[in-house]
Amino acid sequence: MFEEKKAEWLRIAESLKPQLRRETVRPMAGMPDHALAENESVILDFGNHFVGRLTLKLSSQGSHPDAPVWLAVRFCENARELNETLDGYAGWISKGWVQQEQAHIDVLPAALALPRRYAFRFVKIDVLALSSKYRLVLEDAFAEAVTAADDSAVSKLTGDERDIAMDRVALRTLRNCMQDFFEDGPKRDRRLWLGDLRLQALTNSVTYRNFDLVRRCLYLFAYAADGEGRIPACLFTEPQVEGDDTYMFDYSLFFIPTLLQYADASADRETARDLLPLALHQLMLAEKQFDPETQLIRDCERLGWCFVDWALALNKQFCAQAIWIYCAEAALQLKADPALEERIALRREAARKHWYDPERHLFLSGAQRQVSWASQVWAVLSGIAEGTDAAACLDAAALCPDAVPMVTPYMMHHYAEALCRVGRKAQALKVIRDYWGAMVDQGADTYWELFNPADPDESPYGSRVVNSYCHAWSCTPAWFLRSGILEENT
Amino acid sequence: MFEEKKAEWLRIAESLKPQLRRETVRPMAGMPDHALAENESVILDFGNHFVGRLTLKLSSQGSHPDAPVWLAVRFCENARELNETLDGYAGWISKGWVQQEQAHIDVLPAALALPRRYAFRFVKIDVLALSSKYRLVLEDAFAEAVTAADDSAVSKLTGDERDIAMDRVALRTLRNCMQDFFEDGPKRDRRLWLGDLRLQALTNSVTYRNFDLVRRCLYLFAYAADGEGRIPACLFTEPQVEGDDTYMFDYSLFFIPTLLQYADASADRETARDLLPLALHQLMLAEKQFDPETQLIRDCERLGWCFVDWALALNKQFCAQAIWIYCAEAALQLKADPALEERIALRREAARKHWYDPERHLFLSGAQRQVSWASQVWAVLSGIAEGTDAAACLDAAALCPDAVPMVTPYMMHHYAEALCRVGRKAQALKVIRDYWGAMVDQGADTYWELFNPADPDESPYGSRVVNSYCHAWSCTPAWFLRSGILEENT
Numbered sequence: 017m018f019e020e021k022k023a024e025w026l027r028i029a030e031s032l033k034p035q036l037r038r039e040t041v042r043p044m045a046g047m048p049d050h051a052l053a054e055n056e057s058v059i060l061d062f063g064n065h066f067v068g069r070l071t072l073k074l075s076s077q078g079s080h081p082d083a084p085v086w087l088a089v090r091f092c093e094n095a096r097e098l099n100e101t102l103d104g105y106a107g108w109i110s111k112g113w114v115q116q117e118q119a120h121i122d123v124l125p126a127a128l129a130l131p132r133r134y135a136f137r138f139v140k141i142d143v144l145a146l147s148s149k150y151r152l153v154l155e156d157a158f159a160e161a162v163t164a165a166d167d168s169a170v171s172k173l174t175g176d177e178r179d180i181a182m183d184r185v186a187l188r189t190l191r192n193c194m195q196d197f198f199e200d201g202p203k204r205d206r207r208l209w210l211g212d213l214r215l216q217a218l219t220n221s222v223t224y225r226n227f228d229l230v231r232r233c234l235y236l237f238a239y240a241a242d243g244e245g246r247i248p249a250c251l252f253t254e255p256q257v258e259g260d261d262t263y264m265f266d267y268s269l270f271f272i273p274t275l276l277q278y279a280d281a282s283a284d285r286e287t288a289r290d291l292l293p294l295a296l297h298q299l300m301l302a303e304k305q306f307d308p309e310t311q312l313i314r315d316c317e318r319l320g321w322c323f324v325d326w327a328l329a330l331n332k333q334f335c336a337q338a339i340w341i342y343c344a345e346a347a348l349q350l351k352a353d354p355a356l357e358e359r360i361a362l363r364r365e366a367a368r369k370h371w372y373d374p375e376r377h378l379f380l381s382g383a384q385r386q387v388s389w390a391s392q393v394w395a396v397l398s399g400i401a402e403g404t405d406a407a408a409c410l411d412a413a414a415l416c417p418d419a420v421p422m423v424t425p426y427m428m429h430h431y432a433e434a435l436c437r438v439g440r441k442a443q444a445l446k447v448i449r450d451y452w453g454a455m456v457d458q459g460a461d462t463y464w465e466l467f468n469p470a471d472p473d474e475s476p477y478g479s480r481v482v483n484s485y486c487h488a489w490s491c492t493p494a495w496f497l498r499s500g501i502l503e504e505n506t
Numbered sequence: 507m508f509e510e511k512k513a514e515w516l517r518i519a520e521s522l523k524p525q526l527r528r529e530t531v532r533p534m535a536g537m538p539d540h541a542l543a544e545n546e547s548v549i550l551d552f553g554n555h556f557v558g559r560l561t562l563k564l565s566s567q568g569s570h571p572d573a574p575v576w577l578a579v580r581f582c583e584n585a586r587e588l589n590e591t592l593d594g595y596a597g598w599i600s601k602g603w604v605q606q607e608q609a610h611i612d613v614l615p616a617a618l619a620l621p622r623r624y625a626f627r628f629v630k631i632d633v634l635a636l637s638s639k640y641r642l643v644l645e646d647a648f649a650e651a652v653t654a655a656d657d658s659a660v661s662k663l664t665g666d667e668r669d670i671a672m673d674r675v676a677l678r679t680l681r682n683c684m685q686d687f688f689e690d691g692p693k694r695d696r697r698l699w700l701g702d703l704r705l706q707a708l709t710n711s712v713t714y715r716n717f718d719l720v721r722r723c724l725y726l727f728a729y730a731a732d733g734e735g736r737i738p739a740c741l742f743t744e745p746q747v748e749g750d751d752t753y754m755f756d757y758s759l760f761f762i763p764t765l766l767q768y769a770d771a772s773a774d775r776e777t778a779r780d781l782l783p784l785a786l787h788q789l790m791l792a793e794k795q796f797d798p799e800t801q802l803i804r805d806c807e808r809l810g811w812c813f814v815d816w817a818l819a820l821n822k823q824f825c826a827q828a829i830w831i832y833c834a835e836a837a838l839q840l841k842a843d844p845a846l847e848e849r850i851a852l853r854r855e856a857a858r859k860h861w862y863d864p865e866r867h868l869f870l871s872g873a874q875r876q877v878s879w880a881s882q883v884w885a886v887l888s889g890i891a892e893g894t895d896a897a898a899c900l901d902a903a904a905l906c907p908d909a910v911p912m913v914t915p916y917m918m919h920h921y922a923e924a925l926c927r928v929g930r931k932a933q934a935l936k937v938i939r940d941y942w943g944a945m946v947d948q949g950a951d952t953y954w955e956l957f958n959p960a961d962p963d964e965s966p967y968g969s970r971v972v973n974s975y976c977h978a979w980s981c982t983p984a985w986f987l988r989s990g991i992l993e994e995n996t
Contacts, residue, residue, distance in 0.1 A: 054600075079751050080742050082695065083600035110544075110573035112635035118608040120622060122696075123744040132610060145602035205572065206612075252570050254613040261569050 017245030025239040032232035034164035042158045051077040051151035052143050060139040065461040067135045067192045067202040068161035075125040078150035084120040086145035091115035091136035093485035100481040107478035113204040135202035165191040165224045181456050186494035189462040193488040201484035209250040210267040212488040214274045219491045221281035222498040230278045245297045247271050265322035266339045268298045273346035311366040313337040325427035330420050331382030337367050338394035367400045377412040388420035389413045396434035407438040425490035436501050452493045463490030507735030515729040522722035524654035532648045541567040541641035542633050550629040555951040557625045557682045557692040558651035565615040568640035574610040576635035581605035581626035583975035590971040597968035603694040625692035655681040655714045676984035679952040683978040691974035699740040700757040702978040704764045709981045711771035712988040720768045735787045737761050755812035756829045758788045763836035801856040803827040815917035820910050821872030827857050828884035857890045867902040878910035879903045886924035897928040915980035926991050942983045953980030
């Protein structure tokens with residue numbers, strides 16, 4: 017499918033590859049005031065979160081070095097990472113993501129250019145070995161920080177100081193994920209994910225307004241669609257553009273609202289026209305997941321078949337139905353289609369009929385009729401919940417202690433958006449302040465991939481050491497605070 | 507001293523910097539026949555000892571790699587090193603010498619060029635991390651091996667097969683230490699030491715005959731002499747030529763016989779003339795160590811003031827006297843000097859009178875009148891022991907269980923040479939076969955810095971992991987076997 021378009025789509029994507037902005041930054045604190053001996057450590061604090069390459073200028077004090085310097089260098093996005101180690105690591109995400117290097121330096125003075133790009137605020141340097149005849153002098157440390165974002169494109173926010181701080185952290189998060197493409201996280205996975213892209217593009221539209229980068233990413237996904245025209249959940253750009261073999265029901269469909277939002281914000285109708293058939297094709301591919309009798313989506317055993325949130329216990333059946341409806345609505349805005357309109361109505365109705373518990377005011381999911389926050393949120397965003405039921409189901413979730421909780425800023429975004437949708441704008445702002453504001457209170461320079469205010473040390477990966485502390489899907493406070501969606505009269 | 511000569515001496519040294527010979531080598535065994543998973547290891551066996559840079563060609567099998575490869579790569583000169591680790595390392599030589607690297611590879615396929623020059627036969631690769639979605643394919647592994655030695659310059663040795671094997675290992679040792687200069691060991695310390703150079707130059711004269719490299723090293727030492735004209739024990743060439751601040755009584759003096767041996771072997775009288783004043787100056791500097799009354803050298807508390815052997819318990823006083831005489835004799839051969847001839851005679855006589863125990867037939871050393879093998883060996887080589895006393899003292903050491911033993915191949919060389927000097931050529935050959943031959947029997951491709959046949963695991967450094975298994979001063983079996991010194995009629 018679409019194979020005849022692929023070469024052109026790739027050409028467009030590559031033509032939009034950004035020239036990264038480069039800035040030389042130095043630590044604001046931590047440069048040692050003395051020459052270092054074996055087993056000494058220093059922690060450089062660059063004062064903010066950066067993405068880039070580090071160079072250490074090294075020399076020696078004492079006799080001519082008669083043995084190599086052996087250093088360990090660790091990059092931490094966040095002060096809490098400084099105390100974490102890989103000792104006894106039992107997480108299931110590759111520990112290869114932990115940003116640590118070792119280097120031997122045979123000749124001093126030397127400029128040690130660390131070999132990779134890192135995401136960091138802190139750099140910890142351990143002197144693993146020297147000889148007793150000399151000490152190591154750290155003459156200079158500097159990073160070339162990179163981003164595709166233009167800080168000058170963003171207007172100043174005024175108002176509440178804590179809101180301004182939340183916005184600043186959101187901007188930093190988005191900015192540092194804006195590289196050759198919209199990365200999900202510059203520490204990990206450094207990949208283009210559709211779920212992240214959707215929220216990045218949204219926030220970008222009221223901040224950096226780098227629409228070329230959004231357009232590039234849309235075309236990258238178009239190119240990466242598989243033989244059946246299915247858009248993968250994420251893709252790689254190195255060594256060449258290639259879709260991952262991971263597909264998620266919701267992520268493939270989110271190509272549609274992402275395309276719509278891009279076209280509306282950028283006024284680039286041409287791209288919308290060019291990619292519309294591929295977008296609509298995602299709806300078509302989703303059809304086989306539906307039971308034509310009941311118009312209900314079939315549940316699926318495969319973990320991660322539909323993402324919704326980073327909650328292993330969450331049943332996704334209801335949310336998948338809702339997300340299909342949400343995306344089909346976006347398709348209608350891209351192109352009127354009475355048959356689709358009718359199908360949406362049928363599926364809303366079926367969902368209501370099958371999954372709504374009118375006594376508890378809750379939307380249920382799966383054979384076990386599971387109650388979750390996610391189901392209520394997507395009931396609202398999809399319009400399955402309508403009228404007073406919409407606000408009621410959100411309230412009901414709060415009163416249901418067994419409701420599967422929300423885990424990620426990504427899911428919290430949808431919750432806050434749902435609150436806005438039902439007119440609860442002050443409550444939405446409170447949610448944002450309580451949730452993202454708590455990360456700011458914890459000293460975040462960028463928002464984290466995962467955050468549980470009740471347990472800031474939580475990780476779904478079995479170890480915090482692989483957590484990502486600058487994660488694209490967490491950047492939306494800037495959108496809430498800048499788009500006008502929180503204003504009472506909108 | 508000699509400051510007006512220094513620029514020219516450095517110019518000559520640098521003009522003689524060799525063009526290294528380069529050879530691409532690949533493992534003879536150990537290339538994996540399957541793609542590697544996390545925690546797998548491979549051991550590549552290059553079939554012989556090499557010095558050079560390694561490149562690994564890597565690709566992946568399975569899904570597109572979704573996390574970096576994290577590798578540890580360890581270079582071992584010797585199979586015994588494969589089982590050693592730095593865990594709990596308590597040696598006093600810098601553990602920075604252990605040839606191990608870590609690398610993260612973000613994009614596959616990749617050619618990973620390890621960052622340093624290594625000395626190795628074996629390369630152990632540990633896959634520290636991958637993701638579960640792919641495996642690592644080691645497509646190719648090759649090293650660019652370097653040496654300044656020209657293998658084709660060496661004639662074929664005939665005769666006893668084990669002798670031929672001993673010679674082969676000696677040649678390999680010397681060859682792999684022949685780089686930009688005569689290194690003491692290509693793993694560690696990778697430096698130009700006078701004690702090593704003397705034996706390398708000797709062996710070179712009957713094997714590779716790269717006299718330019720010897721001449722270069724003589725001029726490097728000349729340039730590196732300090733403000734008083736004292737030649738350091740060793741020197742560095744990077745980032746620029748600089749003498750180490752380590753001075754040893756014997757090593758400074760050994761400049762003289764090294765210069766003589768070079769001039770004789772190469773017939774380059776010009777260099778001998780040019781450097782003669784500096785050589786004679788070393789004798790002059792040694793004068794302040796002598797008591798003018800007794801003509802005996804004064805002992806010194808400082809550990810390592812005079813090297814002789816790697817034996818901490820060894821008293822060096824007698825050996826220092828003997829080495830001064832040995833070197834003064836070399837000076838006489840470079841330039842007749844009746845006053846010096848007289849002084850040598852006086853000091854031989856003083857040494858005999860003061861330190862010879864005629865009942866035990868042993869030369870003693872120090873206030874404690876210590877018996878050591880080293881003292882007997884140097885008594886012979888210096889001519890302090892004369893006539894039948896010479897062979898007798900060597901025999902007496904063998905009968906004295908308390909004699910401080912010999913530790914290094916460097917000292918064993920002098921023992922074997924002393925045996926030749928007293929006409930015990932068959933015994934010298936037996937010593938060489940028993941000592942160096944035992945390393946060959948242990949599978950050595952190159953001779954070790956340190957070897958105790960009774961305890962091959964011994965290390966004076968507190969840990970074997972920093973031992974050097976290709977060490978210049980151990981290369982002299984090729985000299986013994988090729989120079990004719992072992993032949994009965996010489």
